[in-house]
Amino acid sequence: MAALPWLGRALLSVAPRAAVGMRTSGLRPSPPHHLAKVSWRPPLTGLTSRTVFTGGAKLGRATYPSYTNVAFVPKRAPITGLRKACERLTTRSFSSKALLGPKGLAGVALPVGRRLLSTTAMASASSMSSSAFTGAMTEASRRSVGRWLALCSAWVFSMVVLGGVTRLTRSGLSMTEWRFAGERPPITLEDWRQEFAKYRASPEFKKVNMSMTLEEFKFIYWMEYAHRMWGRVLGLVFALPFAYYSATRQLSGPLSRRLLVLFALGGGQGLVGWWMVKSGLQEPERKTDTPRVSPYRLAAHLTSAFAIYSGLVWTTLQVLRPxxxxxxxxxxxxxxxxxxxxxxxxxxxxxxxxxxxxxxxxxxxxxxxxxxxxxxxxxxxxxxxxxxxxxxxxxxxxxxxxxxxxxxxxxxxxxxxxxxxxxxxxxxxxxxxxxxxxxxxxxxxxxxxxxxxxxxxxxxxxxxxxxxxxxxxxxxxxxxxxxxxxxxxxxxxxxxxxxxxxxxxxxxxxxxxxxxxxxx
Structure with a gap:
C-alpha cells in the first residue's frame, strides 16, 4: 500500500499539456490514419515509458490528430496486480497543441482517464463511411474512377431523357423485334418497306396511325433505334473501363462487387424494356382502349432506370468525396x-x-x-x-x-x-x-x-x-x-x-x- 501515495504524486506531476516529441509521417486522406511515433520521458525516476502511437484523421480539408496515449508504470512494482493497476490508472491523454483543445473532437470535457475513448472514436468517424470503397485506391486512381462513374451517370441521365422523348413521340412500338446483340438498321428502300410492313401489322398502326406514311415511319423508327443503341453503347462505356481498372487492380473488392451488380441491372434493363414493348404489340383487353404499353411495365422500366442512376450517383459521390x-x-x-x-x-x-x-x-x-x-x-x-x-x-x-x-x-x-x-x-x-x-x-x-x-x-x-x-x-x-x-x-x-x-x-x-x- 506504500506505493499508492507515490502513484498519486506521479499522476499530479504530469501536466495535461506535457510536451511530447512527435515525428509525423505526412497526413493524407488515404489511408485515413497515418501513425506517428511518440517518445516521452517520464518526469520521475523509477518509471519506464512506453512507446505509443498517435493518428491523424482527415475531416474535409483539415487534418486532426487523435489523442496520444502515454502510459507509465514503475520498473519494479511490489505486486504484479499493483503493476497492472498502475498501468490502467495512470494512462493519460495528450493532444497536439496546434489544432485541438483539451475537450477534443467530441466537444465534451472529459476526465483525463476517459478523454482518449471519445477522441479516438471521433478521429476515425469521418473516414468510416467510404473507406471500404477507396481505402486501397491511390489518389490518381480514385479521381480517374470517379470521373468514369460520373460519365456513366450522365449517360444514364441522357438515356432516361431519350426514353421519355421516345415515349412522347409514340416511337416505342415502331420496332416489333428485339435482338440482344442489336438490330441492323434498314438501309435500302426494300429494307424500309419490310420494317414498315411489320409495323403495319401491329395494333397501334391499325387503330392510331392508319394514315402514317413511310417517311413518318422512318422518324419514329430512328427514335426507337437510337434509344436502344444508346443503351448498348452505355454497356461498352461501362464494361471496357471496368475491365481495365479490374485488370490493373485499381478497384477495391466492395467497389468491384457493387459495380458488377449495377452492370447486371443495366443488362437486365434491356430485357425489361423489351418486356414492356411486347405488351404494346398485343391487342388491348377492351376494344375501346388505345393500344399502348402496360403502365405497370412502364413503371417497372422507369423504376429500374432510376435505381441504376441512383446507384451510380451514390457510388460516384463515395469515390470522389470519400x-x-x-x-x-x-x-x-x-x-x-x-x-x-x-x-x-x-x-x-x-x-x-x-x-x-x-x-x-x-x-x-x-x-x-x-x-x-x-x-x-x-x-x-x-x-x-x-x-x-x-x-x-x-x-x-x-x-x-x-x-x-x-x-x-x-x-x-x-x-x-x-x-x-x-x-x-x-x-x-x-x-x-x-x-x-x-x-x-x-x-x-x-x-x-x-x-x-x-x-x-x-x-x-x-x-x-x-x-x-x-x-x-x-x-x-x-x-x-x-x-x-x-x-x-x-x-x-x-x-x-x-x-x-x-x-x-x-x-x-x-x-x-x-x-x-x-x-x-
Missing part, C-alpha cells in the same frame, strides 16, 4: 443538426421516388392529355374529381387506383404537392440552423429544384404535354433525385460523427473508474 461533403462541420452543434437533417432527408428521397413512379403511370395512360386544368380538375371543376371512382365497379378498387386516368393524375398531383410542401418545410426548419456550407447550399438547391419541377409540371399539363416540356419534366425529376442524393450523402459524415460522439460519451460515462475506498 470524406463526405460536410467539410466545415467541426462543431458538435453542426453535427447534431446534420444528423437531424439526414433523418428527414431519407424519407424525402423515398417521397421523390414515389412521385416519379406515379409519373410513369401518368405517361403510360396518357393521363397528361386529360384534365388539363389546375388546381381543380374534372367537370364540374373540383379538387377531388367526380371521375375518380368512374371505373371502380369494372376494375375494382386496386386496379382503379392504377388504371383509371383520373385517379392516376390525381395521385400524381397530390404526391407532387406533398413533395413541394416537404421540400419547403425542410428549408424552413433546417435552413436557419448551423449546417455545413455545402449541405446548406444543397438544401436551398433542393427546394429551388422542387419548386421548378412542380411549376414545369403544371405548365406541361396546361399546354397539353408538348414533347419538349414533357421531356424537360422527366429530366427535372432526375435532377431533383440527384440533388436529394447529394444532400443525403453530404450529411452522412457529420451525422455519423455526431452518433459516434454520443456513443463514445455514453461509453466513457459507463467506463468511468469508481473512487477507491480510503486507505487507513
Amino acid at each position: 470524406t463526405g461533403l460536410g467539410e466545415d462541420c467541426v462543431g458538435e452543434v453542426a453535427r447534431r443538426n446534420a444528423s437531424r437533417l439526414g433523418r428527414h432527408l431519407r424519407p424525402f428521397a423515398l417521397l421523390v421516388g414515389c412521385t416519379a413512379i406515379s409519373g410513369a403511370f401518368v405517361a403510360g395512360l396518357d393521363a397528361g392529355h386529360a384534365y388539363n386544368t389546375f388546381p381543380l380538375m374534372g367537370d364540374p371543376p373540383s379538387f377531388f374529381p367526380q371521375d375518380y371512382w368512374l371505373e371502380a365497379n369494372e376494375l375494382g378498387f386496386l386496379r382503379n387506383a392504377f388504371e383509371n386516368t383520373c385517379a392516376v393524375q390525381f395521385h400524381h398531383r397530390c404526391l407532387a404537392l406533398t413533395t413541394l410542401t416537404a421540400a419547403t418545410a425542410l428549408l424552413a426548419v433546417h435552413g436557419r440552423r448551423r449546417l455545413p456550407v455545402e449541405s446548406r447550399r444543397l438544401l436551398y438547391c433542393l427546394c429551388g429544384v422542387a419548386w421548378g419541377q412542380v411549376g414545369l409540371g403544371i405548365t406541361t399539363l396546361l399546354t397539353y404535354v408538348p414533347v419538349h416540356l414533357g421531356s424537360a419534366h422527366q429530366a427535372g425529376a432526375l435532377t431533383l433525385m440527384s440533388v436529394v442524393l447529394a444532400a443525403v450523402y453530404g450529411v452522412r459524415a457529420p451525422a455519423r460523427a455526431a452518433t459516434t460522439a454520443r456513443r463514445a460519451a455514453a461509453a466513457a460515462a459507463g467506463a468511468a473508474p469508481k473512487p477507491s475506498p480510503a486507505v487507513i
Whole structure:
C-alpha cells in the first residue's frame, strides 16, 4: 500500500499539456490514419515509458490528430496486480497543441482517464463511411474512377431523357423485334418497306396511325433505334473501363462487387424494356382502349432506370468525396443538426421516388392529355374529381387506383404537392440552423429544384404535354433525385460523427473508474 501515495504524486506531476516529441509521417486522406511515433520521458525516476502511437484523421480539408496515449508504470512494482493497476490508472491523454483543445473532437470535457475513448472514436468517424470503397485506391486512381462513374451517370441521365422523348413521340412500338446483340438498321428502300410492313401489322398502326406514311415511319423508327443503341453503347462505356481498372487492380473488392451488380441491372434493363414493348404489340383487353404499353411495365422500366442512376450517383459521390461533403462541420452543434437533417432527408428521397413512379403511370395512360386544368380538375371543376371512382365497379378498387386516368393524375398531383410542401418545410426548419456550407447550399438547391419541377409540371399539363416540356419534366425529376442524393450523402459524415460522439460519451460515462475506498 506504500506505493499508492507515490502513484498519486506521479499522476499530479504530469501536466495535461506535457510536451511530447512527435515525428509525423505526412497526413493524407488515404489511408485515413497515418501513425506517428511518440517518445516521452517520464518526469520521475523509477518509471519506464512506453512507446505509443498517435493518428491523424482527415475531416474535409483539415487534418486532426487523435489523442496520444502515454502510459507509465514503475520498473519494479511490489505486486504484479499493483503493476497492472498502475498501468490502467495512470494512462493519460495528450493532444497536439496546434489544432485541438483539451475537450477534443467530441466537444465534451472529459476526465483525463476517459478523454482518449471519445477522441479516438471521433478521429476515425469521418473516414468510416467510404473507406471500404477507396481505402486501397491511390489518389490518381480514385479521381480517374470517379470521373468514369460520373460519365456513366450522365449517360444514364441522357438515356432516361431519350426514353421519355421516345415515349412522347409514340416511337416505342415502331420496332416489333428485339435482338440482344442489336438490330441492323434498314438501309435500302426494300429494307424500309419490310420494317414498315411489320409495323403495319401491329395494333397501334391499325387503330392510331392508319394514315402514317413511310417517311413518318422512318422518324419514329430512328427514335426507337437510337434509344436502344444508346443503351448498348452505355454497356461498352461501362464494361471496357471496368475491365481495365479490374485488370490493373485499381478497384477495391466492395467497389468491384457493387459495380458488377449495377452492370447486371443495366443488362437486365434491356430485357425489361423489351418486356414492356411486347405488351404494346398485343391487342388491348377492351376494344375501346388505345393500344399502348402496360403502365405497370412502364413503371417497372422507369423504376429500374432510376435505381441504376441512383446507384451510380451514390457510388460516384463515395469515390470522389470519400470524406463526405460536410467539410466545415467541426462543431458538435453542426453535427447534431446534420444528423437531424439526414433523418428527414431519407424519407424525402423515398417521397421523390414515389412521385416519379406515379409519373410513369401518368405517361403510360396518357393521363397528361386529360384534365388539363389546375388546381381543380374534372367537370364540374373540383379538387377531388367526380371521375375518380368512374371505373371502380369494372376494375375494382386496386386496379382503379392504377388504371383509371383520373385517379392516376390525381395521385400524381397530390404526391407532387406533398413533395413541394416537404421540400419547403425542410428549408424552413433546417435552413436557419448551423449546417455545413455545402449541405446548406444543397438544401436551398433542393427546394429551388422542387419548386421548378412542380411549376414545369403544371405548365406541361396546361399546354397539353408538348414533347419538349414533357421531356424537360422527366429530366427535372432526375435532377431533383440527384440533388436529394447529394444532400443525403453530404450529411452522412457529420451525422455519423455526431452518433459516434454520443456513443463514445455514453461509453466513457459507463467506463468511468469508481473512487477507491480510503486507505487507513
